[in-house]
Amino acid sequence: MERTFAIIKPDAFKAGNAGKILARIYAEDFRVVGLKKLYLSKVEAEGFYAVHAGKPFFDELTTFMSSGPCVVMVLEAEGAIKKWRDLMGATNPTEAAEGTLRREFGTFVGENATHGSDAPETAAFEIGYFFSGLELL
Numbered sequence: 563m564e565r566t567f568a569i570i571k572p573d574a575f576k577a578g579n580a581g582k583i584l585a586r587i588y589a590e591d592f593r594v595v596g597l598k599k600l601y602l603s604k605v606e607a608e609g610f611y612a613v614h615a616g617k618p619f620f621d622e623l624t625t626f627m628s629s630g631p632c633v634v635m636v637l638e639a640e641g642a643i644k645k646w647r648d649l650m651g652a653t654n655p656t657e658a659a660e661g662t663l664r665r666e667f668g669t670f671v672g673e674n675a676t677h678g679s680d681a682p683e684t685a686a687f688e689i690g691y692f693f694s695g696l697e698l699l
């Protein structure tokens with residue numbers, strides 16, 4: 563079993579789509595190991611996306627991620643990292659395949675409804691950034 567880290571981003575939360583996205587998560591047989599609603603500060607969003615620091619979209623991205631509440635989750639499944647990224651679809655919602663979460667719920671490339679870890683090392687960092695071990699029992 564593998565674990566990945568996922569976010570229902572502020573655009574999707576604000577639009578009232580958190581429930582629909584969670585329903586898809588359960589329908590696809592992920593186990594929800596951790597889940598909480600957070601309202602990130604700008605500094606907390608910058609720390610989460612530190613890998614993108616210095617890129618032209620960094621300020622816009624971290625302003626968006628701290629613009630409203632989001633839902634952070636740890637999801638478990640066989641091959642959870644790829645399985646969740648497949649369910650989300652491409653980064654740009656207009657390029658995401660029919661039936662994917664970003665196609666259905668994303669706004670545009672800068673506000674794309676969901677996040678998912680892209681590798682085991684990033685999953686480990688991202689899970690540890692938001693959850694303590696006690697929260698994942």
Ligand code: ABT
Nearest residue numbers: 619623652653671672673674675676677678679680
């Ligand atoms: P995340 O799951 O948010 O990390 O997206 P993904 O891994 O699919 O894509 P990356 B490249 O990590 O994008 C991070 C966030 O930055 C936004 N972005 C990215 C832009 O706004 N413009 C760009 O040119 C690029 C490359 C998309 C992602 N988040 N949002 N929202």
Ligand code: MG
Nearest residue numbers: 677678679680
């Ligand atoms: Mg990414």
